[in-house]
Amino acid sequence: MSLTAVREAPTQAKGKAYAALVKALGRGWLRDRSQVFFTLLLPLMFMVLLASVFGSSADSVSRVLTVGEVPVLDAADAGDFDVTAVGDLDEALALLREGEADAAVVQDGDAVTIYPSPTSSTSGSIATGKLSALVDQVNVEVLSAAAPGSPVLDAEVEEADGGALRPIQYLAPGILAWGIAIAGVFGAAGTIVDWKRDKLLRRLRLTPASVKTFLGAKVSVNLLVAIGQTAVFLAVAALVFGLELSPWTWFAVPLVMLGTLAFLAIGVVIGGIAQTSPGAAGLSNLVTMPMAFVSGAFWPLALSPTWVQWLSYLSPMRYLNEALQSVVVYGAPPTAVLPQLGFLAAFAAIVALISWRTFKFDEL
Structure with a gap:
């Protein structure tokens, strides 16, 4: 051998x-x-x-991220939203993915775009509902004031990352x-x-x-x-x-x-x-x-x-x-x-x- x-x-x-x-x-x-x-x-x-x-329990205060100026939130009650300003939409969407907020909002003139949380469908839906109701409230107040030429806000919901995560x-x-x-x-x-x-x-x-x-x-x-x-x-x-x-x-x-x-x-x-x-x-x-x-x-x-x-x-x-x-x-x-x-x-x-x-x- x-x-x-x-x-x-x-x-x-x-x-x-x-x-x-x-x-x-x-x-x-x-x-x-x-x-x-x-x-x-x-x-x-x-x-x-x-x-x-599985279902997420939502707090009474919805955590909302704002990108730029969002005047519609000025009409919100103090206890409805916990508002945090961020630099841009990409940062806001990244924070939503990490579960750091319930929704993000962008306002461009009369257009209000809402991005619900992709991490928690329950808290995201609640925050979206509150924000949509706020937009409706502002529109009613504008119409009731009967101010000629006053703009009416248009709310649109965009799913972050192509859809809310289940x-x-x-x-x-x-x-x-x-x-x-x-x-x-x-x-x-x-x-x-x-x-x-x-x-x-x-x-x-x-x-x-x-x-x-x-x-x-x-x-x-x-x-x-x-x-x-x-x-x-x-x-x-x-x-x-x-x-x-x-x-x-x-x-x-x-x-x-x-x-x-x-x-x-x-x-x-x-x-x-x-x-x-x-x-x-x-x-x-x-x-x-x-x-x-x-x-x-x-x-x-x-x-x-x-x-x-x-x-x-x-x-x-x-x-x-x-x-x-x-x-x-x-x-x-x-x-x-x-x-x-x-x-x-x-x-x-x-x-x-x-x-x-x-x-x-x-x-x-």
């Missing part, structure tokens, strides 16, 4: 061991009904339920991000606790498969699950609820893979702390559920209190949610989500380093 063949033999053996482990761990995941339920079915049920009954168009990315978090955190934490209890990694040292090979196979299975999860979510959202997928939807795959690595790192930390499976499940739930509410998974983040919005900057789920929404719904190219990618990569690296330095595989 040549020297090259001798060197390639261990590599081939490791490759076969890795493939066998991926296959075995994948089958084990499919046979574990609890993992299938919490990873796939539970988030999918949330998406279907919320997309069917709930599914911001629920699907958010709940998908939550599902990725559940799969990563719960899967890693519970598995690590079981490994410590059974002293599995210690026993692996006596087999041809190294600990690194085993861990690599486990991470690979989680990444494959995340890709399948993404495909199922987007298929249901598109086929059942009519979600229009952008041409950049394929970039959701690398996004969820990077997000999975970040949440796996959190799960490893929890697995190192917890000593029992119920303890791991409780800590995982304590992390993922508040993170979902803080990160805008169930409603636009801009509708949350200011302190929640500030807290969300620490959550990796916020950045995964924003990136998915940008490429899947808005059709933004990958270059537009580089900040989110950078945060997810840095978060995954830092938390993984912490867990690697502090983790003990054996039972405590």
